[in-house]
Amino acid sequence: MDSFAIHTEGITKSFGALKALDSVSLDVARGEIFGLIGPDGAGKTTLFRILTTLMLPDEGRAEVCGFDIIGNPRAIRFRAGYMPGRFSLYPDLTVEENLRFYASLFGGRVSDNFGMVEPVYRQLEPFRNRRAGKLSGGMKQKLALCCALIHKPEILFLDEPTTGVDAVSRSEFWDILSGIKQGGMPIIVSTPYMDEASRCDRIALMNAGRILETGSLDEILSRNDMPVYAVRGENNYRTLQNLRHAAGVRDAVLFGEYIHVFAEERLSASVLAAVSGVAEVKGISPNIEDVFINIMGHGKK
Known part of the structure; x- marks a missing residue:
């Protein structure tokens, strides 16, 4: 499946009685930003750990950059940049020291790939001698991204990178990702924020370990054109x-x-x-959050 950056078939993973992933099949094209959209517990992190060869699936198969996750994990590790959901850098090392350390893990130096990280590093440069643990949430996020890019990966995995940061930092981060995408790198991002779906080329709505819908935002909205008031x-x-x-109401949710x-x-x-207690009614176009709630409520795959 060389035409895809990621190809999975029936990936399943359980932890005891909990089925974290239930026959997940998806494709991520080269050069696109693909979003995994879903709440906590949807299985997004488990899928990321399997695709980055940190965990084995119970069933199914997957390829990343043309390499099988079980047959050739080392090749994937050198080609994948991975930014986990929790800040995982060394808080007692400075910004500069963290970058040098992560570059050395792949046998290189920061200067070997400075062109890729420079747009992000420019915002970190004034704090290069500050310990990572003393950075703001937004700056920690940018440092983690720099470290994920420092070995010049072919694909980037970002697990809930904007969780816990302010709205301005979230917007800045997505602007950075758009710039990285222009260089042709495929990016797969997981997020619980429905509004971030519009920043992706394609998305997969995910819940309880299953893929509910896949496509562009417009495609998913058009397939789920329903009366919403x-x-x-x-x-x-x-x-x-x-x-x-x-009578006639499928579901109702506070917004x-x-x-x-x-x-x-x-x-x-x-x-x-x-209906008793109704003071105002107006028809509206469903947004992605409406679609997600409606699909979950009806068990649609």
């Missing part, structure tokens, strides 16, 4: 209960000051307006 109640909690028991109602085709706004 935003409803505001006189008392949203009571109105939510009333809506969930109303800020509104309740999003997933309706059957035949249900109209006027019918919803008649």
